Amino acid sequence: MNHQIEFVTLNDLVDSKHPYRKFVELINIDELCTKHLSKAQGKSNYKGYGINNIFKALLIQHLEDLSDRELARYLKENNVSKWFCQFRLTAITPDHTVFTRARKKIGANLLSKIFTEIRDNLKQQGYINEVFTFIDASHLISKSNLWQERDKAIARKYNKLNNSVLPKVAKDKQAKIGCKGKNKYWYGYKKHVSVDMQSGLINKVAVTPANKTDAKGMKHVLPSQGAIYADKGYCTQDAQQIASKKSCHLAAIKKNNMKDKNKDKDKFYSKMRSPYERVFSQTNHRVRYSGIAKNQFAIFMESIAFNLKRMAVLTTKSYYLS
Numbered sequence: 001m002n003h004q005i006e007f008v009t010l011n012d013l014v015d016s017k018h019p020y021r022k023f024v025e026l027i028n029i030d031e032l033c034t035k036h037l038s039k040a041q042g043k044s045n046y047k048g049y050g051i052n053n054i055f056k057a058l059l060i061q062h063l064e065d066l067s068d069r070e071l072a073r074y075l076k077e078n079n080v081s082k083w084f085c086q087f088r089l090t091a092i093t094p095d096h097t098v099f100t101r102a103r104k105k106i107g108a109n110l111l112s113k114i115f116t117e118i119r120d121n122l123k124q125q126g127y128i129n130e131v132f133t134f135i136d137a138s139h140l141i142s143k144s145n146l147w148q149e150r151d152k153a154i155a156r157k158y159n160k161l162n163n164s165v166l167p168k169v170a171k172d173k174q175a176k177i178g179c180k181g182k183n184k185y186w187y188g189y190k191k192h193v194s195v196d197m198q199s200g201l202i203n204k205v206a207v208t209p210a211n212k213t214d215a216k217g218m219k220h221v222l223p224s225q226g227a228i229y230a231d232k233g234y235c236t237q238d239a240q241q242i243a244s245k246k247s248c249h250l251a252a253i254k255k256n257n258m259k260d261k262n263k264d265k266d267k268f269y270s271k272m273r274s275p276y277e278r279v280f281s282q283t284n285h286r287v288r289y290s291g292i293a294k295n296q297f298a299i300f301m302e303s304i305a306f307n308l309k310r311m312a313v314l315t316t317k318s319y320y321l322s
Contacts, residue, residue, distance in 0.1 A: 010089045013079045020084045022312045027118060029056055036113045040105045049094050054102040056085040057094065062298075062305040065284070068096035108296040115205075115300045118307065122201060127314065130223035132197040133248075134276040135230045137214040140207070140295065141286045142175040142188035163211055172290040178210025180233075186210060188287060191299055192217040195276050197229070201310055202303045207296045215239035222246045229272050 014021065033052040040051050060081055061071045075081050075093040087093055122128045146161070152169035153161045166187075167173045175188045188210050194203045206220035214233035219242045222228070227249045230239070234252040243250040253269050254261040283302075287295050 010079060010083050013089075014083045015080075018080055019309070019312050020080055022316065023308045024084070026308060026311050026315065027121075029059070032114050032117060036110055036117070037106060040102070040107075040110055049098060051102065051106075053085045053087065054094065054098060055106070057081075058099060058102065058301060059305060059308075060084060061099070062301045063308070067288075068099045071099060072096045103294070103297060106297070108293045108300065111297055111300045115304055118304060119203060122199075122307070122311075127199045127311070128196040128201055128203055129198055129226075130196060130203065131226045132272075133203065133223045133226055133228050134195040134197050134273060135193070135218060135221060135228050135234070136273075136277065136280060137190050137192045137217055137233065138280060138283070139178060139180065139184075139186045139210065139285055140189040140191050141186050142172050143287060143290065144170055144172045144175060144187065146187055174209060174292050175290070176209035176211040178212075189292065189295055190214075190217055192221045193280065193303075194221040194223060194228075195280075196223075197272070197276070199310070199314060200276070200279070201307050205299050205303045207292055207299055209292070213238070215242060218242055222248060227251050229269055231273065 030052050033055050037051050037055060057071060057075060060066070060074070061068075064071075064074065066074055072093065072095050075085065075087070079089070082089060082091070082093065119128065123130075148171075149166060149169045150161050153165055156169065158165045158169075161169075163176050166176070172188075177185060177187050178190060179185050190208050190210050190212060192206045192208065192214075194205075195201065196203050203223060204221040206217060208217045208220070213236075214230075215236050215238040218230075218234060218239055222243065223246070225247055228234075228243060228251060230250065230252040232253050232255050234250065235254050235258070239252065240250055251269055253266045287298070289295050289298060
């Protein structure tokens, strides 16, 4: 009986039209990592894995919405992920503990430099022009259990569980109680995002405690120019002043009790905003981590993943997306 041996490479096992191939074409991730993450590499070898490989794995985590343990299994079982992260076909892939160490070592500051460089490259290519910008704030619910915080507050004889008391009893001391409207309360953070309305790409993103107003959070994500389409949370004098300082025109929907409300204009603003609101309303509103820095890191990675998927759509229709 004849036995045939066939030699294949990992590259042969990846479909020529797989979106990960397109992502590699769009952004030179290795070059960005080498440029910005040398400090994160340091003397640590992450159990024999380079920082470039681990960064790509963390990017896959947000492309596929995986936990650390799910990511470790995904890398072990999925050949495309091995190809993307440049692991050998027979290599032993990282366990979940490696990802925790890498996130801590990279941090939000280094990651912000990568996000900013990617965004600036998109601007140079004309995908982000900051003529019309969608701005919004959405709630992020903390992973803390407020029942435990309540019991601690009672034990210490605090009369109320509010934003003054919470840092004394809460596990996540940077999370706050936020409110939208009259009835919607949550404990955690706010995600502020600005989206270029020409391309649908995320321009800037920031995380603040939940009790920060939309207007105060807006200053972190304002474009350098153009018209800003915002909801009723931004129709304040503070928001108008912040926008004016950046030479931006604030096109915010007016509240119903305002004397100068123009229903036709506000209807137009709502129509302009609606495609982007539908997209961002579907994002996960529960955070995985405690603290602003860790959640800012996660939001940066989430935004890079979102922009990669969006760029794949903008640049070609021949690649299928999962």
